[in-house]
Amino acid sequence: MLKTLRQIRRTGIVSEPVPAPDDALRIRAALEGRILGILGRALAVRMVDAGSCNGCELEVNALTNPIYNIEGLGVHFVASPRHADLLLVSGPVTVAMREPLLRVYEATPDPKLVVAVGDCGCDGGIFGCGGPSLGAVANVIPVDVAVPGCPPNPNRLLAGILAALDPSAALDVGQESRGRAE
Amino acid sequence: MGLKDWLAVSVPFADDPAIRRLRVGAPEWRRLAEDVAASGGRLLALWGQDATAGHPAVFAAYQTAAGLWVGELRRDVPEAPDDSYPGLQDLYPFAGRLQRAIRDLHGLRSSDPDDRPWLRHPAAQAYEFVRVEGDGVHEIPVGPVHAGIIEPGHFRFSVVGEKVLRLEARLGYTHKGIERRFADFGALDGCRLAARVSGDSAVAFSWAYCIALEAQWRVAIPRRAQWLRALALELERIANHLGDLGALGNDAGFAFGLAQFSRLKERVLRATESTLGQRYPMDWVVPGGVAHELPGAAATALDRCLADVVAESGVLRGIYDEHAGVRDRFAGTGAIAPELAARLGLAGLAGRASGQAHDLRIDLRYPPYEELRPAICGALSGDVAARVAVRFDELQESCRLVRRILAGLPSGDSRVAILPPSSDGFGIGAVEGWRGPVLVALATAAGGRIRRCHPHDPSWQNWPALEHAVIDNIVPDFPLINKSFNLSYSGHDL
Structure with a gap:
């Protein structure tokens, strides 16, 4: 026990400052300010891997380490879509995951946000779209923000999540989804 | 045959004497697997190909005391009357799922009895899990979407109380071709x-x-x-x-x-x-x-x-x-x-x-x-x-x-x-x-x-x-056991 406490003391606080929301990642201004007012900065996130190579999951996991400390921002990962405000979805969506992803989306209470993660979540990435790969997450469910990268690093993921959440950003950004990130 | 005899009929890959190729017929496909197993060797991989790659064939890579061996069995000349190649599941239990995957992807059938689809999930066909019968046995289905930040797959537990009698995994959800x-x-x-x-x-x-x-x-x-x-x-x-x-x-x-x-x-x-x-x-x-x-x-x-x-x-x-x-x-x-x-x-x-x-x-x-x-x-x-x-x-x-x-x-x-x-x-x-x-x-x-x-x-x-x-562990220990292996879904589902 003493060793544990000593290690905690020696480690100290290692969390880093938060990156600014990145509006370049926004592809759909779906939410009214009213909804964001309700969510504030206490956000429940459900991660769904819809067919990725597991690289994106490694970086999403890193968000919970003490350095990015996403829970310190009021964002926490939940075990059920029924508890979630936001879905974080990595792709490419496979044929076998289409139905489960749709069911997760339906099980998530309105209002809800969707952030597509990684090059494959944005447009199918290296796996493309064809055969058992349905490509982009936006091909299956509506997407608010897409975060490219292979895999996107935790700061980029955080910026993407904050872009989906930030009410001031929502006022600036205009129209409906263009389907995918540039 | 001993390993020495196989060595004599093998040819090296690209002049590397430690990696050797053996072209075999159906009976030798089986005998090679038996001889490697008997000599303490292990199966490393098993895969197939169809006509799009030239000719239909199945391949098995073994690690033997004499190096890495790759057996190749061509399937454009069917020998067995039912047109299946000899299965290896009794020698190498994990070969069963690889053979089912080969059937899904290339249509080549093994002689082993379990021919349920594995990587492909046909929409019209419910997957038949092995049922455990008896007093107080119930099933817990988990997945494909899991509670944590991990890849998708389905686990079917048959349990009595909190004790696991049997677990059967159903994978293939990240199969993306x-x-x-x-x-x-x-x-x-x-x-x-x-x-x-x-x-x-x-x-x-x-x-x-x-x-x-x-x-x-x-x-x-x-x-x-x-x-x-x-x-x-x-x-x-x-x-x-x-x-x-x-x-x-x-x-x-x-x-x-x-x-x-x-x-x-x-x-x-x-x-x-x-x-x-x-x-x-x-x-x-x-x-x-x-x-x-x-x-x-x-x-x-x-x-x-x-x-x-x-x-x-x-x-x-x-x-x-x-x-x-x-x-x-x-x-x-x-x-x-x-x-x-x-x-x-x-x-x-x-x-x-x-x-x-x-x-x-x-x-x-x-x-x-x-x-x-x-x-x-x-x-x-x-x-x-x-x-x-x-x-x-x-x-x-x-x-x-x-x-x-x-x-x-x-x-x-x-x-x-x-x-x-x-x-x-x-x-x-x-x-x-x-x-x-x-x-x-x-x-x-x-x-x-x-x-x-x-x-x-x-x-x-x-x-x-x-x-x-x-088996015989309690359900709440499954996440811990699973993490201790930390297996890849994507690497498996291809």
Whole structure:
């Protein structure tokens, strides 16, 4: 026990400052300010891997380490879509995951946000779209923000999540989804 | 026949006497498998191809005392009356699912009885799980979407109270057609796709791919490039082991472990980014060598980072070892005894924790490991505690290897030009990734097109073993046992 406490003391606080929301990642201004007012900065996130190579999951996991400390921002990962405000979805969506992803989306209470993660979540990435790969997450469910990268690093993921959440950003950004990130 | 007789009828791949090819008929396909098993060899991979790759065939890669052998059974001349090839499931239990995958992907049927679809999920057909009958038995279906930040798959538990009688996995949810996708790439670009078969093993897959390519195109890569590839492979092992050690502490109810190890992992990832240009070195290993030279000051910073990791993980190991609650959850949980591990073909890290002393870096002595001489790490108890202990040992050993590489990096080029030859080729590459033996079989056509590529992840060997490991354990221990194997879904589902 003493060793544990000593290690905690020696480690100290290692969390880093938060990156600014990145509006370049926004592809759909779906939410009214009213909804964001309700969510504030206490956000429940459900991660769904819809067919990725597991690289994106490694970086999403890193968000919970003490350095990015996403829970310190009021964002926490939940075990059920029924508890979630936001879905974080990595792709490419496979044929076998289409139905489960749709069911997760339906099980998530309105209002809800969707952030597509990684090059494959944005447009199918290296796996493309064809055969058992349905490509982009936006091909299956509506997407608010897409975060490219292979895999996107935790700061980029955080910026993407904050872009989906930030009410001031929502006022600036205009129209409906263009389907995918540039 | 003994191994010697098989050796006499085999031919070397691309002049490498340690990798040999055997073209066989159906009866010999079976006899070869029997003789390799009898001599203590093991099956590394089993895959098929259809007419799109030239001719339909099934292949089996074995690790024998005489090196790596690849048996090939052509299926364009059907011999058996029912048109199935001899199954190998009784000799190598995990072959069953590979044979089902071959049937899904290429339509070639084995003689083994289980012919349920595996990677393909036909919409009109409900999957038939094996039912456990009896008083008080009920089923718990879990997945494909899981509660944590992990990949999708379905687990069907048959339980009495909280005790697991049987677990059956249903995988294939991340099947995205990787093998067929390879044909859309030139052989030089295919390396990038290989790195994304299982993102956590990017270096292992891209290196195995490059070995297969460079062997058939007869390209000798510089010694410095070999060392720089090993640098990345060991960093990948370090990062994954750190991540798992933290997650295992967390699953045992010790969140302190997750906080500490995920902090160390982040440090390693950042040092990796400063050195190799990417947190996860997806595109570090390239045909002909590595992507670029090391930046000037990076080596010193990386060395210092790893010195800290060695020291801090030593302290944390002491804390894990002395924590009564953690020990109680780890010891005896999810055990696979060495005899069962040998029977199941348990591979890689999990195999070494169950007394299976296999490590391709040591067994095949491929460069630069014949110079670096890694120590094999192992344990006998085969439980979660053993898989934790092997991770701790390998973490230390890999840190030592990386520091040794940084100190003794040979001079010279880190990459050579590589051009497609004017003839067809076929090559095999095998690398010991952090999870276990990764194998890539690659066939190229003149001009550098990919005819066929099969990447094999050791998760194929170990998923069926996980089902044995949980028998008689309680349901709440499943996440801990599962994490102690940490198998790839994507690498398996292709």
